[in-house]
Amino acid sequence: MPTDLPNGPRSGASIAVRDLHVAYGGTRVLHGVSIDFTPGSFTALLGSSGCGKTTLLRSLSGFVPVQSGSIVVGGQDVASLPPEKRGMAMVFQSYALWPHMTVLQNIGYGLKLRGVSRAEIATKVSAMLAMLGLSGYEDRKVTALSGGQRQRVALGRALAIDPGILLLDEPLSNLDAKIRMVMRHEIRAIQQRLGLTAVHVTHDREEAMTMADRLVIMQAGTIAQVGTPEEVYDRPATAFVANFMGAENVLPLRVARSEAGASFSTGDATALVSSEAAQALPAGEAVAYFRDDVARLDAADAVAGGDLLVPGRIAARAYPGGVYRYRVEAAGRQITVDDADRHELGTTIGLRIPLQRLHIFPASEAGIAA
Amino acid sequence: MTRIASSARTVLAVSLLVAFAFVLIGPLLNLALWSVAERWYTPFKLPVTYGTRYWEQVFRPTGDAMASLGTSIWIAVLTVVFALALSIPAGYALARLKLPMRALFMLMFLLPQAFPSVAIYINVARIFYQIGINGTVFAVVLVHAAHGLVFSVWIAAAAFAAVDRDLELAARNMGASPLRAFFTVTLPLAAPGIIASGIFVFLESLDEFTGTFFVGVPQVTTLPLLLYNAAMGGNYQVASITALILLVPSVLFMLFIERFLRADVLAKVGA
Numbered sequence: 001m002p003t004d005l006p007n008g009p010r011s012g013a014s015i016a017v018r019d020l021h022v023a024y025g026g027t028r029v030l031h032g033v034s035i036d037f038t039p040g041s042f043t044a045l046l047g048s049s050g051c052g053k054t055t056l057l058r059s060l061s062g063f064v065p066v067q068s069g070s071i072v073v074g075g076q077d078v079a080s081l082p083p084e085k086r087g088m089a090m091v092f093q094s095y096a097l098w099p100h101m102t103v104l105q106n107i108g109y110g111l112k113l114r115g116v117s118r119a120e121i122a123t124k125v126s127a128m129l130a131m132l133g134l135s136g137y138e139d140r141k142v143t144a145l146s147g148g149q150r151q152r153v154a155l156g157r158a159l160a161i162d163p164g165i166l167l168l169d170e171p172l173s174n175l176d177a178k179i180r181m182v183m184r185h186e187i188r189a190i191q192q193r194l195g196l197t198a199v200h201v202t203h204d205r206e207e208a209m210t211m212a213d214r215l216v217i218m219q220a221g222t223i224a225q226v227g228t229p230e231e232v233y234d235r236p237a238t239a240f241v242a243n244f245m246g247a248e249n250v251l252p253l254r255v256a257r258s259e260a261g262a263s264f265s266t267g268d269a270t271a272l273v274s275s276e277a278a279q280a281l282p283a284g285e286a287v288a289y290f291r292d293d294v295a296r297l298d299a300a301d302a303v304a305g306g307d308l309l310v311p312g313r314i315a316a317r318a319y320p321g322g323v324y325r326y327r328v329e330a331a332g333r334q335i336t337v338d339d340a341d342r343h344e345l346g347t348t349i350g351l352r353i354p355l356q357r358l359h360i361f362p363a364s365e366a367g368i369a370a
Numbered sequence: 371m372t373r374i375a376s377s378a379r380t381v382l383a384v385s386l387l388v389a390f391a392f393v394l395i396g397p398l399l400n401l402a403l404w405s406v407a408e409r410w411y412t413p414f415k416l417p418v419t420y421g422t423r424y425w426e427q428v429f430r431p432t433g434d435a436m437a438s439l440g441t442s443i444w445i446a447v448l449t450v451v452f453a454l455a456l457s458i459p460a461g462y463a464l465a466r467l468k469l470p471m472r473a474l475f476m477l478m479f480l481l482p483q484a485f486p487s488v489a490i491y492i493n494v495a496r497i498f499y500q501i502g503i504n505g506t507v508f509a510v511v512l513v514h515a516a517h518g519l520v521f522s523v524w525i526a527a528a529a530f531a532a533v534d535r536d537l538e539l540a541a542r543n544m545g546a547s548p549l550r551a552f553f554t555v556t557l558p559l560a561a562p563g564i565i566a567s568g569i570f571v572f573l574e575s576l577d578e579f580t581g582t583f584f585v586g587v588p589q590v591t592t593l594p595l596l597l598y599n600a601a602m603g604g605n606y607q608v609a610s611i612t613a614l615i616l617l618v619p620s621v622l623f624m625l626f627i628e629r630f631l632r633a634d635v636l637a638k639v640g641a
Contacts, residue, residue, distance in 0.1 A: 063539050083542040096540040100558050109554075110544035161544060 012039045012197030013074045013087065013164030015060065020069035020079075022052075022059050029055045031221040032069070037165075042191055042198045044208035047218035048244065054169060056218070057201045061090050061167055073165070089158035090167040093174065095150045097142040103129070103153050104138040110161035128156045131190070148179040155187065159194070166191065168200040172207060184211050205245065209233065217241050239287060242359040247289035249335045251310070253360060255286050264360075266331045269310040271355060285363035294357040297326065297339040298350040308358070310351040314343055398617075404610035424607035428615075434596060435612065442592040445507055445582075446575040449514040453522045453571045456515075458564065461526025462556070466535075476527070479520040491584040498585050505589035513581035518571035525570065529563025530556065562630045569623045576619060 015037040022030040029052050037043055045053040058064040060071060062083035071079045078086045089110075097106050107128055108121040116124070122138075129135050132152040137145075142153060151171060158166060168187070172180045188211050191198045202208050208215055209229040217224045217232060217240075224244075225237040236242035243250075255264045262273050262281055266288070273281070300311050312330030319325070323338040330351050337351065404410070405424065407417030428435040464472060482490065494513060498504040533556050541551035557564075579594040587595065593612055600608040 061539075061543060063542075082548075083539065084545045084547060088543070090540070090543045092536050092540060094534065094536055096534065096536040098537055098540070098555055098559070109541070109546075113545045113550070157540075157544070 012041075012166075012195055014039045015165065015197065015199075016070075016072040017056075017060070018070045018072070020056070020059065020071065021067040022055055022064055023067050024055075024064075029221055030059070033221075033223055035216060035223060035226065037197050037199060039164075039197055040195045041214060042188065042200065042212045043214045043216060044200045044202055044212035045216050045218060046202060046205065046208045046244075047224075048203060051218040052221040053201045053203075053216075053218045057090075057167055057169055057199060060086075060165075060199065061088050062086050087163060088165040088167055089161055089163035090169060091151075091154050091158050091171040093170040095154040095171075095174075097150055097154055097157070099141075099143050101142065102138065103134070103140050103142060103145070106142055106153055107156045107160050109157065114161070124160060125156075128160055132156050147175050148183065151175060151179075151183060155190070159190070164197060166196045166198045168198060170201055170203070172202075173204070180207075187211065217244060219244075236289075236359055239289060239359075239361040239365055242289040242361070247291045247359055249290050249292065249295070249333075249337075251288045251290075251331055251333060251335070251358075252363070253286040253288050255281050255283055255360075257281075257283055264308075266308070266310055269304070269308055269331070271304065271306075271308040273355060281360055282362035286360050287363050288358040288360045290353055290358050292325070292336045293338050294353060295335070295337045296352045297328075297337060297341070297343060298352040300348045300350045302350050302352070304352075306355060308353045308355055310353070312349055312351045314345050314347050314349060317343070317345060401610045401613055404606045405614055407607065424611060428608060428611045434591070435593075435608065438591045438593050438596040439615065441507070441590060442576055442594075445510050445514065445590075445592060446572045448507070448511045449518060449575040450568045450572050452511060452515040453518045454526075454564065454568055457519060457522035457526040457567065458557075460523050461528075461564075462530050462552075464523070464527040465530035476524065479523045482516050483520055487580045488584075491581050494581070495584040504585055505587070507586075507590055510582050510586045510590050510592070513585050514575040514578050515571075517578060517581060518574045521570050521574065522567040525563055525567035526560070529560040529567070532563070533559045566623075566627060566630070569619075569626060573619055573623055577616060 017033055017035045017037075020030050020033040021028070033052075033056060045056060047053045055064055059066050062078070062081060062085075066079045069079065070077045073087065098109070101109070104122070104125050107125045108116075111121045111124060125138060126135070129137055132155065134149060134152055134156075137149070137153075142150060145153065151174075154171070171187070172183055175183060184207060187198075190196075200208070200211060213228065214226065215229055215232045216226050219238075219240050225232055225241045227235075227237075232241065233245050236245055236247070251266050253264045253266050255262055262283075263270055264273070264281070264286070265271075297314075298309065302309060310330045312328040312335065314326050315329050315334070316327040317324055323340050324342055326337045326339060326343070328335045328337055328349065328351055335351060343349065403417060406420050406422060408419045408421040408423050410417035430436070460475075463469060464475060469475060491513065495504060498509050503509045537559065538551050538556050541555045542548070546554065576592075577594060578592075579598065582590065582592050582595060583598075586592065593616060597609050597612040597616075600606075600612065
């Protein structure tokens with residue numbers, strides 16, 4: 001209900017980042033990043049540690065000096081402005097709540113700076129606390145709060161100043177799993193209600209996919225892929241993205257083109273694809289990535305049909321619950337596969353992988369991730 | 371067998387503790403005894419007559435002791451103001467900014483401690499004579515501050531380094547100017563360490579003898595100088611009472627440190 005909100009619905013600002021270069025000391029961290037954030041969008045910056053996602057967020061907020069490039073917020077280039085003039089509110093990984101202040105003072109700090117009267121601050125903070133489910137906590141010391149409560153206060157502090165842009169720096173990583181799930185939905189719901197432009201940094205794939213409209217996968221200081229969660233998950237643009245999004249099984253392939261289409265082979269297995277599907281495939285040496293849950297175990301002499309059937313041998317088995325998880329040696333590689341049936345170790349099987357679930361990249365490009 | 375060993379250990383521990391307590395408290399007891407001894411001479415092991423005559427003499431409003439206590443406190447307060455005015459910005463810079471030769475700066479403040487103080491003060495006194503400030507409170511404050519800066523700068527740097535940088539950035543992010551963020555977030559959080567360093571400088575100044583002797587005498591008489599004069603004049607009672615007065619702030623300081631100073635600040639001193 002928008003009427004519950006301290007300040008009513010408002011719309012987020014747009015951000016346009018152009019050719020951003022950032023270096024720490026002598027080390028270059030961002031190598032020319034360009035990306036747009038539309039008003040009201042929720043974008044997750046995703047990547048492994050050291051990829052530059054936190055640096056990108058901190059250069060948006062003004063904590064990290066920019067070497068070159070521009071950050072345009074609502075028509076104004078803020079790249080050279082100090083943090084206090086950027087109109088962005090950040091939620092820190094450590095929450096960064098001021099331990100010498102109460103909850104009221106923490107959330108009211110930004111309002112006090114803006115010359116809001118004491119009575120008005122009290123009203124706004126109490127409305128904010130009501131929205132965050134912390135009514136009556138005004139006079140608590142922040143050091144006396146639990147992790148989840150601190151997180152809410154940090155969010156409240158950021159939202160209190162009516163920011164057009166909300167920056168989230170791994171805000172959920174210090175919470176335990178159950179509260180994390182709740183906070184994911186709460187942050188997303190608040191962002192939607194207020195129409196804020198949110199930029200969320202995380203290394204948690206599931207968190208990024210459930211919260212964001214759009215994922216930005218970063219790798220070594222550049223953007224590897226931008227897209228909706230479905231696009232990035234189902235159609236990774238590079239071998240790195242495929243691997244990062246969970247397609248951790250790797251099979252070396254050899255693709256041979258012919259008039260009828262293309263055939264690709266790995267070890268002793270061969271599969272044929274029609275000519276229209278073959279257009280997208282690289283020729284020659286290639287590498288295929290696929291997820292644990294797309295492959296099935298079948299008899300070694302089963303009919304391949306439209307799938308790739310790779311002969312292999314079961315090397316290990318574990319039962320994580322629901323399905324069995326096998327490690328299969330096939331085509332000289334260790335492959336992890338989930339299957340509902342129990343098989344004995346050492347059994348020779350056929351690894352059945354639907355062709356459309358393979359992400360195939362040229363071997364030269366895949367070298368970095370494989 | 372083990373029972374004998376364990377009781378022997380207990381006896382040893384207790385006797386060591388008693389010996390330690392004697393070394394620590396013995397001289398203080400002697401001071402206390404002297405302060406209430408109106409007559410005490412050999413061969414008597416304890417004072418012959420007890421009384422508070424000398425306490426009255428020391429605390430008489432017109433007495434030398436009260437005047438020099440006043441001077442001592444005034445000098446100590448000025449020294450603290452002077453030292454903090456320098457060590458707050460210096461400590462912040464040393465903790466936050468990437469200074470080249472940071473270690474050199476830290477060592478520079480240690481220099482006044484590194485050389486024999488008499489050699490230094492005799493030269494300082496000569497220079498002060500030349501510029502005509504010898505024998506002034508200002509000169510004594512300068513000497514005390516130079517001595518106290520090493521502690522105040524090192525402790526202030528540690529106190530600022532213990533404040534998480536994100537706390538400061540969060541204030542900037544909320545719209546605070548650098549100065550505003552410093553005064554509303556950084557300084558209040560570093561305050562216990564800064565206050566401790568101030569108290570330390572205060573105590574050092576209150577206790578300082580050599581420098582005051584060279585640049586202050588005869589115009590400036592502080593409590594330690596009075597104590598020295600009384601002891602040299604054979605007036606052990608006044609000397610003891612003066613010493614006891616000097617003890618009070620130290621004890622209060624220890625209580626403060628124990629109560630307010632966090633281990634993570636102490637761990638960063640000199641780092």
